[in-house]
Amino acid sequence: MDRIAALSDLTAEIVACRRCPRLVEWREQVAAVKVARFRDETYWGRPVPGFGDPEARILIVGLAPAAHGGNRTGRVFTGDASGDFLFSAMHAAGLANQPTGRRSDDGLALRGAYIAAAVRCAPPANKPTPEERATCQPFLVRELRLLGDVRVLVALGAIAWESAFRTIAELTGHDARPRPTFGHGALARAGGYVVFGSYHPSQQNTFTGKLTQPMLRDALAVAVRVAESQETGRIAT
DSSP states (O other), X not given: OHHHHHHHHHHHHHHTOOOOHHHHHHHHHHHHHXXXXXXXXXXXXXXXXXXXXXXXSEEEEESOOOTTTHHHHXXXXXXXXXXXXXXXXXXXXXXXXXXXXXXXXXXXXBSSEEEEESSSSOOGGGOOOHHHHHHHHHHHHHHHHHOTTOOEEEEESHHHHHHHHHHHHHHHSOOOSSOOOOOTTOEXXXXXXXXXXXXXXXXXXXXXXXXXXXXXXXXXXXHHHHHHOSOGGXXXX
């Protein structure tokens, strides 16, 4: 219960954050102007916290909330095509109780997994600045500290990959240098954690076939096996 309470307190702090003026302006502008298909909905328009199983052994790290996805629904990877793609794969891997996540109150529950983002506000053009990434980094560090059962971080994309290693370095003092090269299926160890890379489930990747459902499901299956293993030290880096 202490962990749940601490995560709840962190969630409240994330939601109230206004440290990045450019991101605050953009997320609120998007929430006010909306798009035609969601014109009757009330947008969240605030930073989007992580969510999932407090006893997770896998932490999935994304880039940032989508302007009309998480920034609208208030839950990361919820209400957009990227989330549909991710949750379908997570359900197949036994990490989610259902294959879709369209609203924050739709009953989706994660099993053994927690999802967070490198940046908690929707950025213009999906491109947070290095300064914005650095400002948001402490939230992920604190989440990983509280999620004491996590053994594997799945990084969705190159920015999440870099954020995962920076988070581990700040938490453990172990900074993996030179930084392992990101790629789909890349695997490395740092500070007692295994970091596994996957292409981000953006439509840019899924529409072109750069990332397919079998690829993402296989990646998550590997993450599950590693997390469940008691001999992760034998995995090659």
